[in-house]
């Protein structure tokens with residue numbers, strides 16, 4: 001046996017020893033995370049306080065800031081360091097609801113289940129008018145011709161009768177093993193990611209799709225506009241007015257009403273009956289830029305070298321205004337805090353810095369995450385700066401309150417082994433399905449643009465898609481405690497592993 005061979009035996013033994021001792025430490029940490037996360041969880045308690053006491057968190061609103069103050073105190077109490085606000089918008093106005101009511105008064109009485117759309121102006125007290133049904137505003141030239149001089153004192157019903165969806169199947173959805181397998185088996189992403197600057201540019205036009213119509217009917221003296229969506233079971237979906245900047249349109253009183261009531265009104269009109277509606281709306285606008293904050297906090301890294309690298313986790317903290325934002329995105333905001341609380345509580349000192357961001361303005365245009373990225377990683381249209389290269393990974397949670405079942409690799413095949421390893425240790429908590437698919441429409445797209453490995457977790461839908469997403473039913477009742485406890489444990493374990501790994505998470509493109 002030559003010395004080379006002896007050396008390799010020594011190296012082999014050394015390596016085996018290191019791996020074993022590492023895995024013993026890992027096992028111990030995982031046991032501690034699980035114990036803290038499942039026996040002493042504060043997730044549901046936090047979520048109830050956030051959702052029930054603080055309520056809706058519309059971008060720009062006083063309610064958002066009150067909730068931000070509350071959660072930043074929770075973060076401090078959980079042992080997070082450098083907890084602070086960073087302003088993300090200097091031009092986002094505030095809007096709050098004070099009071100509203102909508103009812104049909106003729107041919108008989110019906111209380112209408114309604115919710116105002118954000119940024120709608122107040123009525124001048126209680127108003128009443130006949131209903132005019134306008135099916136579409138796609139052709140504004142024709143519409144102007146047909147309705148000029150005919151809308152004074154009217155209440156406009158806009159849109160066709162909502163489709164009567166079939167009421168079959170389960171309301172609550174969890175991924176089956178087969179569905180997860182199909183996601184894993186994908187060879188390449190199907191969803192195409194639009195470059196961020198183009199995405200933002202597109203929104204500038206698409207966000208004001210109803211502006212010309214709203215201005216026209218108001219100029220004609222209409223009292224209010226009512227619309228709906230094809231959702232049944234009385235669910236209201238009042239999102240999608242993006243007039244959030246100072247100087248944007250303030251729409252006339254503008255409501256969404258439940259599909260069943262919208263249907264009844266349109267069917268009556270078709271039968272030659274003209275219903276009358278009485279309504280009022282009181283809202284308030286204000287210019288308080290202090291409300292527009294991202295909430296940042298961290299567990300500072302302790303390794304002399306690795307502490308300059310960062311594991312960044314994030315979730316948007318803003319919500320729409322009709323529910324309490326429990327599933328979108330209160331539950332996930334709380335899960336972030338809870339995961340870091342668990343790590344702090346078990347005495348874990350991360351090698352890399354673990355930073356969390358709760359973003360504002362996601363529902364409008366990723367305003368919070370984009371402002372954070374621009375401030376720290378450079379302008380959108382320039383090469384990412386050096387600081388961006390110190391971010392190992394960005395993990396985002398924004399798919400409702402369901403259990404984590406895996407991760408979207410966002411076309412980053414190089415990251416697969418890293419997450420495979422993470423999930424393999426917790427296979428009794430999550431399947432850890434890894435799909436190469438690009439998932440879209442939330443804040444990880446911001447960080448992906450800066451070539452930071454950026455991922456969203458796959459979560460069970462539960463009732464997100466058909467009941468709670470942006471509706472008045474986005475409330476605590478649809479958040480299972482077990483799911484959010486699990487998610488905090490999975491996230492804490494993921495953060496721990498990523499912070500301890502020798503290397504940062506591989507980037508998908510070398511830039």
Ligand SMILES: [Zn+2]
Pocket residue numbers: 316328329362398
């Ligand atoms: Zn969301």
